[in-house]
Amino acid sequence: MKIILSAIAISLFVTGCATAAMQTDTGKMLVARLEEDFSSKGPATMERMLNQDEVQKACSAYPLDMPDEQMEALQASQLKTVKYPADGNYLGVWKEGEKIAQNGRGMQSSDQVKGTNGGNCYACHQLAKEEISFGNIGPSLYRYGKLKGDGEAVVKYTWAKIYNSQAFTACSNMPRFGHSEILTEKQIKDVMALLFDKNSPVNQ
Ligand code: HEC
Incomplete structure (x- = not known):
């Protein structure tokens, strides 16, 4: 890892x-x-x-x-790129999400073209308490769902943030997982479940 x-x-x-x-x-x-x-x-x-x-x-x-106006215009245009799940279901399986968050493979010279990528979330975020190896470029996401609840606004915001981080922070370090086709819609659902599911280790 x-x-x-x-x-x-x-x-x-x-x-x-x-x-x-x-x-x-x-x-x-x-x-x-x-x-x-x-x-x-x-x-x-x-x-x-x-x-x-x-x-x-x-x-x-x-x-x-970057001038504020330009930053806001860029964020607005990035937000327009976000594709929300067609079936309206935002949450997949947290156990799969944990594997994706742990997986740092993808888009490197030793990986397959169009292969299955990981999300490498732990490289920048704390998530489950049990995992002691994590980066801190991004904020801790430990207890994310527990602290933020699962209202429609926060669920949609989180989806959009993962899909295209630049929609909220132009020049963010966080990869644009959906927009850049790093993760599939199903994988984003699984990572969302890791953040929101009550049984996920993130929310213990
Ligand atoms: C290369 C570093 C990096 C990686 C990898 C990364 N993030 Fe982030 N993330 C950030 C940073 C930095 C922020 C703070 C806001 C910003 O600058 O975009 C952030 C913010 C967030 C937020 C918003 C938190 C809030 O309270 O508003 C969520 C949710 C999030 N990341 C989820 C994820 C998930 C899920 C993954 C893996 C699929 C991931 N991130 C991978 C760097 C990263």
Whole structure:
């Protein structure tokens, strides 16, 4: 688990550098170097590193000081990308959700293209109390459902946050799990159950 987490941290770091750096002369040199040394393998492609969408471009242009208006406009456009579950059922099976939260595999050079990915939630969040290995880039989600309840607004917000984190925090570190097709609708339901189910270890 730790080795996988650090591999992902490195690939996130490289991506961050490449995108922010592209704006400057030094950056252009670094990108040229990357193009020389890096070869695409499996799902880890050069294209994925360098091709930025609207939000990524804006976040590179303003790493620290994006004007509020632009930030709000980006968040609103990201919120429009969220697809809510077609059957109106937001919660799957928490036991499957725990496996997805623990699983740090996916989109690395050693993974299959379009293979089944994990969510790697523990890399950034505390969830179940029993798991003592977790990152803290994101807030603790321990007792998430117990503290927030399961009203329609909070359930829909949580779905949208997992589907596209940028809908609420432009330039968030959290992957856009639905939008970037990292997790399937079923997997997001299972992770939602981990957060909301009364029997889930998150809510004990
Ligand atoms: C690379 C780090 C990272 C990963 C991986 C990650 N998150 Fe997050 N998450 C964050 C950060 C940072 C925040 C704080 C808000 C923000 O900046 O977007 C956050 C916020 C959240 C929130 C909102 C909490 C609140 O009180 O409003 C939820 C829910 C959440 N994450 C769920 C998940 C789930 C479920 C997974 C796994 C499928 C996951 N996160 C994976 C970094 C991450």
